[in-house]
Amino acid sequence: MAGERRKFRREGEERRRDQLVAAALEIIAEKGPDAATVRTIAERAGVTQGLIRHYFTSKGDLTRAAYQSHMQRMNEVSFAALDSAPQEPLARLEAFVSTTLSPPALNGTAVGLWSAFLQMIRRDPEMMVVHEANYLAFRDRLEGLIAALPGQRSPAELRALAIACTAVIDGLWLEGSAYPEGFDANELAAIGWRAVSAILGIDTPARAGTGPRPTTKETLP
Template sequence: MTGERRKFRREGEEARREALIAASLSLASKGGAEALTVRAIAEQAGVTQGLIRHYFHSKEDLTRAAYAALMDRMIRTSDALLAEAPAEPAARLASFVSASLRPPVMDTEELVLWAAFLHRLRADPEMRTVHETRYLAFRDRLQALIAAALPPGTPQHTLRARAIACNAVIDGLWLEGSALPEAFGPNEILTIGLTSVGAIVGLDLIPYLPEAAA
């Protein structure tokens, strides 16, 4: 019974932390990071300001947690689609790229949230660490997929350089597609992404264009 109570308490505490993070993201999507005051977060979440301080050391700590949650959410979406991809390495690489260039990852609100937090990187080293950790996690996944799709023995420095280049292409297209979705034709961003990443790594990824987008 004691173990069950402790598990229930941990789950309850985690749910409250997630509710505070969700409230922070909701506020940031409307008013930017400047809207994240302790009072506003408490009102949005329907809790007392003291409860926020119970779960987070400071408002900055909560802000970092919210940014981490945003980045993790996008990575999880890409990972979920990757889990459904065929076993063929080129198909898995194409699936991962495609997930980053389609809704719900490529989305105007996600871009607004990302931009709301981004300017804090220069002033907050811990926020920069949050960003760096997620960026490297995404790039490492991309590099591993590229390595699996290329001939064995491809030098690590080559894999690293191609992963960095492919990530830059994905980031740029995600930014433009999220900011101005109406400026592009159906699947235009996705097709450009697969073509560009394929050119960088030396593979034809267009045959793996998702059926829903083909």
């Protein structure tokens, strides 16, 4: 009667690890890090909790693996969008900004993950390394896009511009994800592109008249 032991199938180690990592990420994103207990993660992955300790030396180990996996996937998505972009530097940059500030990159679950991991980053040096590497990867990619634009800029100048553009994109992404009701559909992408253009000293392509004209004193007729 009671002794119905659960049936199971054996899976490869890699696949099991991926399942557990995916389950952990889902739960952290949906219900927060506190809800991501060993038991709920195992349940979501369709196994029992003991298996976690069979594939990870501790729960923290699983959490680190999940963070690494999440960051890697974000990177890949970002890269993929760039690969299918056109070739003109300006269009590439615009595509990059627009992609980052539109769904699916802009979504509520990602910011949940982001803030959850930020907590751990501050206490776990190993996670800090991953964070640093990924932040710099994002910025460097953006810096590369900027460097490809017409005009010459010194390295220091490039660095400052990349930091500023990264910041405005991050800030918009964050508020748009955390407080989605506050903005229209394409509003953030449009604002982001205008801001990046302005920072880089590019004439805003879309709406002449209202756009900032940074340098020249005498303007239009």
